[in-house]
Amino acid sequence: MLSKPKILVWVWCLALALGSVTGPSAAEDNRSSRDEIALVNGSKIMRADFDREMNLASGNSPGTGQPMTDSELSEARDKVLNRLISLELLYQESQKKGIKVDDTAVDEQWATLRKRFANESEFQAVLSQMNLTETDVRSQMARSLTIQKFIEEQFVQKASVSDEETKAFYDGNQDSFKQPEQVQASHILVSVDPEKGEAQKAEARKKIGEIQQKLRGGEDFEALAKEFSQCPSSARGGDLGYFQRGQMVKPFEDVAFTLKSGEVSDVVETKFGYHLIKVVDKKPETVVAYDDVKDRLGQYLKQQKVEKEVDGYVDQLMAKASVEKFLPEKGPSTN
Numbered sequence: 001m002l003s004k005p006k007i008l009v010w011v012w013c014l015a016l017a018l019g020s021v022t023g024p025s026a027a028e029d030n031r032s033s034r035d036e037i038a039l040v041n042g043s044k045i046m047r048a049d050f051d052r053e054m055n056l057a058s059g060n061s062p063g064t065g066q067p068m069t070d071s072e073l074s075e076a077r078d079k080v081l082n083r084l085i086s087l088e089l090l091y092q093e094s095q096k097k098g099i100k101v102d103d104t105a106v107d108e109q110w111a112t113l114r115k116r117f118a119n120e121s122e123f124q125a126v127l128s129q130m131n132l133t134e135t136d137v138r139s140q141m142a143r144s145l146t147i148q149k150f151i152e153e154q155f156v157q158k159a160s161v162s163d164e165e166t167k168a169f170y171d172g173n174q175d176s177f178k179q180p181e182q183v184q185a186s187h188i189l190v191s192v193d194p195e196k197g198e199a200q201k202a203e204a205r206k207k208i209g210e211i212q213q214k215l216r217g218g219e220d221f222e223a224l225a226k227e228f229s230q231c232p233s234s235a236r237g238g239d240l241g242y243f244q245r246g247q248m249v250k251p252f253e254d255v256a257f258t259l260k261s262g263e264v265s266d267v268v269e270t271k272f273g274y275h276l277i278k279v280v281d282k283k284p285e286t287v288v289a290y291d292d293v294k295d296r297l298g299q300y301l302k303q304q305k306v307e308k309e310v311d312g313y314v315d316q317l318m319a320k321a322s323v324e325k326f327l328p329e330k331g332p333s334t335n
Contacts, residue, residue: 094150
């Protein structure tokens with residue numbers, strides 16, 4: 001099914017950056033004699049801001065979890081610098097249009113940021129690690145909010161998506177709106193600790209067999225789960241809710257999807273131990289109805305239009321701008 005609309009790519013919250021920091025910037029050794037990394041129509045983009053962004057961007061290769069290669073790191077450096085330049089161009093345009101944000105908006109974002117930290121000491125430690133002051137952070141918040149307001153007034157408010165566009169997208173992307181087959185199941189688990197050897201495993205196998213006999217004798221599955229199951233779901237009578245393929249370990253899943261509603265399995269062994277599984281309900285694969293996604297789909301398509309228009313607008317600004325880059329030969333290390 002289609003995911004929620006993406007947040008505007010041009011505006012990110014500094015709170016997320018602060019929340020992602022795990023240590024001080026390691027880019028100090030790569031600094032040149034210049035304090036700025038670029039000049040955009042005479043305005044400086046500071047090397048410290050570039051270093052902070054690079055420390056967030058240059059950890060692991062997306063999708064692999066492995067350290068970035070030199071080519072990936074080089075590409076990340078270019079993207080980070082171009083993003084900072086693009087934001088500076090948008091901010092300059094917002095100033096030409098007289099866009100301003102009041103202190104209340106900054107105060108609200110500041111309060112949201114502060115809530116991300118357990119206490120004042122933790123908050124101040126992160127600021128220190130990033131070589132930032134509260135004034136720096138509030139100033140960046142004000143800039144981000146100003147750019148966001150500019151985009152809202154110049155692009156978002158003017159963008160629209162017709163019913164015909166939404167319906168055409170829905171009809172042409174049916175795979176995006178599929179709801180996979182789902183099973184609602186309950187289980188009784190007798191857990192096994194692999195480190196305790198075969199004797200404990202045999203004891204667990206015996207216990208699950210005794211519970212199985214109780215079920216065959218007519219005792220209630222939910223009551224037995226509450227009494228004997230060693231899974232946290234025991235408090236709910238073993239109920240695991242609805243799940244689709246890929247969300248449970250394979251031996252469990254293979255059995256659950258073959259059972260009929262109301263049917264109880266034989267003993268199933270997984271890495272967690274021994275299970276008895278009862279299927280409560282099954283939902284076949286369906287396609288989400290157009291009316292159920294129409295509004296959210298309209299928002300998504302509007303977001304796409306805005307992003308495309310902002311990209312084009314920035315390209316125009318870049319073509320007319322005076323931009324000097326002072327990119328170092330190597331990006332910051334993440335060691």
